[in-house]
Amino acid sequence: MSVLVTGGAGYIGSHVVRLLTERGDRVVVADDLSNGRVARVGDAPVVQVDLATDGARDALRAAFAEHDVDAVVHFAARKQVGESVQQPARYWSQNVGGTANLLQAMEDAGVGRLVFSSSAATYGAPDTPVVREDGPCEPINPYGQTKLVGEWMTRAAGVAWGLRAANLRYFNVAGAGWPDLGDTAVLNLVPIVFRALDEGRRPVVFGGDYPTPDGSAVRDYVHVADLASAHLAALDGLDADERAHDVFNVGTGTGSSVLQVLDAVREVTGLPVDPDVRERRAGDPPSLVADVSRIREDLGWTASRGLADIVSSAWEAWQVGRAR
Numbered sequence: 001m002s003v004l005v006t007g008g009a010g011y012i013g014s015h016v017v018r019l020l021t022e023r024g025d026r027v028v029v030a031d032d033l034s035n036g037r038v039a040r041v042g043d044a045p046v047v048q049v050d051l052a053t054d055g056a057r058d059a060l061r062a063a064f065a066e067h068d069v070d071a072v073v074h075f076a077a078r079k080q081v082g083e084s085v086q087q088p089a090r091y092w093s094q095n096v097g098g099t100a101n102l103l104q105a106m107e108d109a110g111v112g113r114l115v116f117s118s119s120a121a122t123y124g125a126p127d128t129p130v131v132r133e134d135g136p137c138e139p140i141n142p143y144g145q146t147k148l149v150g151e152w153m154t155r156a157a158g159v160a161w162g163l164r165a166a167n168l169r170y171f172n173v174a175g176a177g178w179p180d181l182g183d184t185a186v187l188n189l190v191p192i193v194f195r196a197l198d199e200g201r202r203p204v205v206f207g208g209d210y211p212t213p214d215g216s217a218v219r220d221y222v223h224v225a226d227l228a229s230a231h232l233a234a235l236d237g238l239d240a241d242e243r244a245h246d247v248f249n250v251g252t253g254t255g256s257s258v259l260q261v262l263d264a265v266r267e268v269t270g271l272p273v274d275p276d277v278r279e280r281r282a283g284d285p286p287s288l289v290a291d292v293s294r295i296r297e298d299l300g301w302t303a304s305r306g307l308a309d310i311v312s313s314a315w316e317a318w319q320v321g322r323a324r
């Protein structure tokens with residue numbers, strides 16, 4: 001198979017590029033390199049393009065033709081919740097506009113298969129212990145809104161011209177499948193804690209009074225290598241004759257609290273980790289955990305790595321990143 005991966009030079013995208021390459025697929029990356037790094041993609045050719053710009057459709061059509069592309073995995077997007085609240089227009093323009101250009105180019109070129117990076121942020125702040133794909137989606141920030149709209153766009157393209165798409169709703173992604181592919185942005189809990197330790201600060205815990213077993217917020221942490229393998233399962237499942245679903249949660253089905261993550265960090269690093277429990281962070285749901293039965297039943301995929309693997313692989317990659 002020949003696969004074009006948008007955002008393939010980024011943290012999650014580069015894991016998928018490597019897995020595809022390892023199994024013998026041909027890969028071409030389309031990335032604006034705003035966060036991505038060419039060093040992450042090995043020998044895969046890179047087309048430098050911002051999908052939201054006018055020239056993007058031409059650049060994509062040329063790449064589809066040159067590389068005889070059969071399918072697309074679409075990661076390229078802005079992904080910071082807080083930034084999306086501050087700059088909503090930018091999120092609509094980049095995430096929705098970029099996806100619109102991509103879908104138009106795919107239609108023009110007859111590339112009919114897509115795996116789209118959606119997010120658990122589409123659920124908003126649910127009041128159920130686990131969330132199912134057929135439950136309500138009420139995103140509470142522009143980031144989550146643009147991801148939900150992206151799902152609608154892929155579905156509309158299915159109706160209009162027969163696109164076969166899988167929308168993957170990621171939960172809290174962390175860890176590293178290879179030490180050189182760690183998350184270099186310090187935006188999520190695990191890297192934020194590592195940086196605090198590096199700088200001799202106590203890690204901050206946002207909220208100790210949630211209605212959870214230890215009072216800190218609960219999330220479903222999924223290893224990036226497991227998440228990457230879910231993309232291959234989704235890609236391979238696109239051709240199934242009678243697909244019942246086009247949206248899948250990608251998590252483990254198990255929640256971990258912030259304090260449990262800090263325990264895992266203490267265990268892995270051997271460093272003293274002294275939580276500094278503060279006020280809740282605005283907009284945080286108390287608990288967000290995936291129901292993973294659909295992806296298991298439809299695609300035969302389950303996560304195989306737990307919190308200890310996530311934290312230890314992230315820590316190993318953090319050392320590599322620090323040495324650079």
Ligand code: WQD
Pocket residue numbers: 079081118119120121170171172173187188189190192193204205206207217218219258281284
């Ligand atoms: C995890 C938990 C924090 C920092 C976001 C997006 C989601 C997905 C993943 C992309 C929360 C707590 C954090 C700190 C803390 N992104 N925390 N101290 O907010 O669950 O999810 O990223 O698709 O869509 O919404 O992730 O890593 O920011 O936080 O206590 O210094 O850790 O309050 O409970 P979040 P996160």
